[in-house]
Amino acid sequence: MVARVIYNKEVLPTYYLLGLGYGGRTAPSPGQFYMLKVNRGIDPFLRRPFGAYRVIRPDNGEDAVEILYKVVGKGTMLMSELCPGDGVDLLGPLGRGFHLHGGRGKHIMVAGGVGIVPFYILAERLICQEAGRAVLLFGGRGKEDLPGLGDFGKLGLVVKVATDNGEVGRRCLVTELLADEITGDSVVYACGPKGMLREVAGIAAEKNVPCYVSLDRVMACGVGACLGCAVRVALPPSYAEHEEGRMDVQPYKMVCRDGPVFDSREIEWDKL
Amino acid sequence: MVARVIYNKEVLPTYYLLGLGYGGRTAPSPGQFYMLKVNRGIDPFLRRPFGAYRVIRPDNGEDAVEILYKVVGKGTMLMSELCPGDGVDLLGPLGRGFHLHGGRGKHIMVAGGVGIVPFYILAERLICQEAGRAVLLFGGRGKEDLPGLGDFGKLGLVVKVATDNGEVGRRCLVTELLADEITGDSVVYACGPKGMLREVAGIAAEKNVPCYVSLDRVMACGVGACLGCAVRVALPPSYAEHEEGRMDVQPYKMVCRDGPVFDSREIEWDKL
Amino acid sequence: MGQAIGDVTVPDLSVDIAGIKLVNPVMTASGTFGYGEEFAPYVDLNGLGAVVVKGISLQPKPGNPTPRIVETAAGMLNSIGLQNIGVERFVEEKLPFLSGFGTRVIVNFFGDSIDEYRELAAVLDGADGISALEMNISCPNKEEGWLEFGTRPELTYRVVNEIKKRLRLPLIVKLSPNVTDITTIARAAEDGGADALSLINTLSGMAVDIETRRARLANVIGGLSGPAIKPVALKMVWQVFNAVKLPVIGIGGIMTYEDALEFMMVGASAVQVGTANFIDPEVSIKIVEGMKEYLVNKCILRIRDLVGVLESEYD
Amino acid sequence: MGQAIGDVTVPDLSVDIAGIKLVNPVMTASGTFGYGEEFAPYVDLNGLGAVVVKGISLQPKPGNPTPRIVETAAGMLNSIGLQNIGVERFVEEKLPFLSGFGTRVIVNFFGDSIDEYRELAAVLDGADGISALEMNISCPNKEEGWLEFGTRPELTYRVVNEIKKRLRLPLIVKLSPNVTDITTIARAAEDGGADALSLINTLSGMAVDIETRRARLANVIGGLSGPAIKPVALKMVWQVFNAVKLPVIGIGGIMTYEDALEFMMVGASAVQVGTANFIDPEVSIKIVEGMKEYLVNKCILRIRDLVGVLESEYD
Numbered sequence A, B: 001m002v003a004r005v006i007y008n009k010e011v012l013p014t015y016y017l018l019g020l021g022y023g024g025r026t027a028p029s030p031g032q033f034y035m036l037k038v039n040r041g042i043d044p045f046l047r048r049p050f051g052a053y054r055v056i057r058p059d060n061g062e063d064a065v066e067i068l069y070k071v072v073g074k075g076t077m078l079m080s081e082l083c084p085g086d087g088v089d090l091l092g093p094l095g096r097g098f099h100l101h102g103g104r105g106k107h108i109m110v111a112g113g114v115g116i117v118p119f120y121i122l123a124e125r126l127i128c129q130e131a132g133r134a135v136l137l138f139g140g141r142g143k144e145d146l147p148g149l150g151d152f153g154k155l156g157l158v159v160k161v162a163t164d165n166g167e168v169g170r171r172c173l174v175t176e177l178l179a180d181e182i183t184g185d186s187v188v189y190a191c192g193p194k195g196m197l198r199e200v201a202g203i204a205a206e207k208n209v210p211c212y213v214s215l216d217r218v219m220a221c222g223v224g225a226c227l228g229c230a231v232r233v234a235l236p237p238s239y240a241e242h243e244e245g246r247m248d249v250q251p252y253k254m255v256c257r258d259g260p261v262f263d264s265r266e267i268e269w270d271k272l
Numbered sequence C, D: 001m002g003q004a005i006g007d008v009t010v011p012d013l014s015v016d017i018a019g020i021k022l023v024n025p026v027m028t029a030s031g032t033f034g035y036g037e038e039f040a041p042y043v044d045l046n047g048l049g050a051v052v053v054k055g056i057s058l059q060p061k062p063g064n065p066t067p068r069i070v071e072t073a074a075g076m077l078n079s080i081g082l083q084n085i086g087v088e089r090f091v092e093e094k095l096p097f098l099s100g101f102g103t104r105v106i107v108n109f110f111g112d113s114i115d116e117y118r119e120l121a122a123v124l125d126g127a128d129g130i131s132a133l134e135m136n137i138s139c140p141n142k143e144e145g146w147l148e149f150g151t152r153p154e155l156t157y158r159v160v161n162e163i164k165k166r167l168r169l170p171l172i173v174k175l176s177p178n179v180t181d182i183t184t185i186a187r188a189a190e191d192g193g194a195d196a197l198s199l200i201n202t203l204s205g206m207a208v209d210i211e212t213r214r215a216r217l218a219n220v221i222g223g224l225s226g227p228a229i230k231p232v233a234l235k236m237v238w239q240v241f242n243a244v245k246l247p248v249i250g251i252g253g254i255m256t257y258e259d260a261l262e263f264m265m266v267g268a269s270a271v272q273v274g275t276a277n278f279i280d281p282e283v284s285i286k287i288v289e290g291m292k293e294y295l296v297n298k299c300i301l302r303i304r305d306l307v308g309v310l311e312s313e314y315d
């Protein structure tokens, strides 16, 4: 499934926005991702996973599914060199995204850096479903680490920013914003670095509110076949005696197929 | 030694002319070549050998060494996508080119397709040294298989063309042109497909005139270190008894270092 | 298929392996195609010669700690640790889906003792919808100090012989490349009664993260697959083809129909496509198409006429 | 070098191998750097830890028929056939040039019988300007039905022992990766008296041209080198490091300083850069520079402190 590049622009240093011809594809649900093969040939060898950032339907021009990405290595470096008209092989949308808790209380999205990606579509859905209050907490090192920030302003949700250097928003960690923001009727959605997710999960657990995290693992197939992207899950205590004897309950789930979004209580955070 | 691409243009279908920033490099002698690394990364893995076609010194603008190439596989396909400003890693000029027989008789250059490459610089030298009459015999499948033909007209030497389909010049093999052209005071220089070279060598041997051929082998190092580009040479009869006992005379020469140009009598044509 | 004999525009891609007929010689390799269902949305399973499922054991296996995969130059390392749902759930939950297609189902299986292999083979032998078994012998044998069954001819002979003598289904034995001389293992499997051999399994390898100073795989050592290993695989298939009478299935780094034909020319009667499925789910179908075109262009009537045609003398 | 002790801006890159000191741990691998002179116009040989020359035999060898090399995915196959000018001309014509540099000269050598190894080693032992010998045991032994010396522990032990007991120069034994268990060979070489081990030599492989239906190498089988084999090499270096007390030299697919450090972390005291020289003649110097920078950035004083630091437990 080859998609054409419509645009590929640097939105911040090392952050790019790639528009791919949408052409009547299945719409991605919030948190779903694509496996992209950005290069011909075998260097790099594997596909790379990228979340669906937005689907744009301009009045004129071609519909685009947008990939918002950060250049971190060989594959993303090659991606940054894609030009309009180039082909990109796209598999997806894949995986299970965020479960929408309709109506209930306060919806808090916690994003770290490029972890912002799944929240545009999620925010759209939350707003469209009038699902209570929606808040985005967005953390980064500085103002150049907050890709897409401008896009969220237009959506009309509450956006609070934390930066390490205080350039934008509060000078603190995004988890500190969460600690202030969280209420007993909150639902938390998080995407970002492992350390941040663990912290977020801890805060949510303390308040005993639902928390969904999107995990990042190296992937090969993206469809649950290779069993490479495993994460260790905490078996619910009820299973422990009854089922483990049968060795039948799998202690691993696949990020690509069972996730990338998981209930934070499911994850064995120490083994991540 | 990274050279900048100044231009890279399709001169005929599948034939390209690549101008690389010359920057005070050693001038290539006729028949010498460069090892080019056209891609970053490891696909394709090895450098590729390409002859020096011309060195252009425009009145204004940057000096360029020109590579004239045909797209035949992965490496040359990637080359064809190079844009002005891109870097190309260049090793060379390498190897031993054509030995110039000053003054003597008729100099016949026989080129097949992209085998034209070494003859531009050779023709320049021959003309500049007023080394007798210089003739270029150029063969190809049709008019789209005669890259650089126009360039030679300007040099003011005799050019005769043979094509398989008769579109340009005579409808015959270039070796038939040679059979007509060759005289007892000729020196023959040839570059092209293996079959053509063998034929040319035979015609020259019949007339008992010197003949130099430029050979094409897959190369890895280009500098005589890997011993990969070996060709079997015919040991001169005088060596046979005296030296072979010592196993000291090497039956292989390296195209990259001892060639790519060889005296045609040196080559074991059956083993090529 | 039922093509007119001699019609070069409809070449015959079918091959026989271990007494079963495949519509074409292209199968998906074990562990790279799940239980078929994972790829079913992206590939027409009916277009495949066979699907070889992820290795099955008697009991479910949780698999290795993570990380389990890492990319390498022209390949990848995996240490999945043979995670699988166990034979019981496989037969109940996965087999019915796969049997619904026109493609052959080959079940890859393994154990850590001869008893386990035997018990497992018996269960699979009784199940419906399986065309053949593929026995993975790149597994440590707990009865022999955890030596791998596939690295000693005696062990290979014994395990193959014990399983084969009770088996109804054809038995393919899958060889490990991590040996000094693969022909001795191949002959041991042949003597033990194998109906066909498949090779190669992954090469042992590792990778290090110099920032953390740790192996990139939690299990430290993993199996290398992909184009990087193709030259090694080809050489071993050629050696084994010349050493045994059994049909050979070629595996290792196949990405294109050209790769597949290289394997067939050195002696493989069929091939398996592994890691390439991750790069392009439709790769196996494209390989079948490419083969067909190649045969048409060369006016070759039957793909099996290409098996082992390598001219081994150089002029 | 003579750096101030404890000055982190001038890290100590020197290493000891087999009793000789190298200014840095980066050597060029045998067969990929000729006799040094071929690359001298492009590289400052003084910047290298050592140059390991193309394998030398007692008599000159013509080498294999052509074609001899073919590109593969992330690597290449070669069947040069150990072409070389013989020890006599080597000592007369090549050694004086190389000895003119500040770098160590290590001479790779091979034979097809213990006698030939012995005679050759004696000649080299008497020559000036050689720092150590590297013994290639991936060679068929005509006295033992052409089995390779490096594939049987008994043969390895015997040939190493016979050579070592008469040798003045340090002896590095270079191991073949085409074996079931490289640690048994490594231990045999250690028992035989080797001063160091280097690994890996090339993996056996082949490639086919489907148009001509011939092997792409005239010799059919060749040796695979380059990044493709790095995972296999790393794993074997790690295994051998854990099995013997000798210093180990890591070889296989090294293209960058990161690759080199991976080898050092799994236990290599030094490394050799092979095929990468063909891609970039200056690669070894760049690797030395990269190592230096890495040490400075991490405030590590001595490169040898990184040898074998792999944390083998995963949290």
Ligand SMILES: Cc1cc2nc3c(=O)[nH]c(=O)nc-3n(C[C@H](O)[C@H](O)[C@H](O)COP(=O)(O)OP(=O)(O)OC[C@H]3O[C@@H](n4cnc5c(N)ncnc54)[C@H](O)[C@@H]3O)c2cc1C
Pocket: A033, A044, A047, A048, A049, A050, A051, A052, A067, A068, A069, A070, A071, A072, A073, A074, A075, A076, A077, A114, A117, A215, A216, A217, A218, A219, A260
């Ligand atoms: C479900 C999912 C969704 C993602 N969505 C996005 C997104 O929308 N935007 C974005 O910029 N990034 C996203 N990522 C991360 C992205 O996949 C990696 O940054 C990318 O694969 C790196 O490729 P590279 O070749 O540039 O880096 P490499 O050269 O391969 O490695 C550079 C660094 O990236 C890490 N990395 C490499 N491959 C992967 C991989 N497959 N998965 C995770 N980390 C990897 C390496 O460990 C290394 O630290 C997502 C990852 C997952 C699992």
Ligand SMILES: Cc1cc2nc3c(=O)[nH]c(=O)nc-3n(C[C@H](O)[C@H](O)[C@H](O)COP(=O)(O)OP(=O)(O)OC[C@H]3O[C@@H](n4cnc5c(N)ncnc54)[C@H](O)[C@@H]3O)c2cc1C
Pocket: B033, B044, B047, B048, B049, B050, B051, B052, B067, B068, B069, B070, B071, B072, B073, B074, B075, B076, B077, B114, B117, B215, B216, B217, B218, B219, B260
């Ligand atoms: C001394 C010398 C000078 C040359 N000069 C020129 C030139 O000026 N212009 C030009 O167009 N070509 C020239 N060639 C040939 C050129 O090197 C090959 O066409 C090129 O390497 C093919 O690379 P590829 O990746 O596109 O093809 P590949 O995909 O590697 O292979 C395609 C075809 O090219 C052949 N081939 C691959 N590598 C080489 C190689 N290293 N040498 C020879 N053949 C190869 C293969 O056998 C195959 O048939 C020269 C070759 C030599 C040895």
Ligand SMILES: Cc1cc2nc3c(=O)[nH]c(=O)nc-3n(C[C@H](O)[C@H](O)[C@H](O)COP(=O)(O)O)c2cc1C
Pocket: A226, A227, A228, C029, C030, C031, C032, C054, C055, C078, C080, C082, C108, C136, C174, C200, C201, C202, C224, C225, C226, C227, C229, C251, C252, C253, C254, C272, C273, C274, C275, C276
């Ligand atoms: C992720 C992964 C899992 C694998 N699991 C199995 C397995 O369960 N049983 C088995 O016999 N081989 C297994 N293999 C090996 C493949 O079937 C195949 O032999 C090997 O990958 C070489 O082929 P390739 O290079 O085409 O991938 C696995 C390979 C990979 C990459």
Ligand SMILES: Cc1cc2nc3c(=O)[nH]c(=O)nc-3n(C[C@H](O)[C@H](O)[C@H](O)COP(=O)(O)O)c2cc1C
Pocket: B226, B227, B228, D029, D030, D031, D032, D054, D055, D056, D078, D080, D082, D108, D136, D174, D200, D201, D202, D224, D225, D226, D227, D229, D251, D252, D253, D254, D272, D273, D274, D275, D276
């Ligand atoms: C063209 C070529 C020639 C080689 N010749 C020799 C040799 O004469 N003796 C030897 O011990 N190893 C030889 N080798 C093996 C290399 O020294 C090295 O062990 C191997 O290539 C793996 O390293 P690399 O991947 O960095 O190339 C040769 C390798 C190549 C590519």
Ligand code: FES
Pocket: A218, A219, A220, A221, A222, A223, A224, A225, A226, A227, A228, A229, A230, A254, A255, A256, A257
């Ligand atoms: S990436 Fe293959 S199972 Fe998830």
Ligand code: FES
Pocket: B218, B219, B220, B221, B222, B223, B224, B225, B226, B227, B228, B229, B230, B254, B255, B256, B257
């Ligand atoms: S290409 Fe290495 S010797 Fe000629």
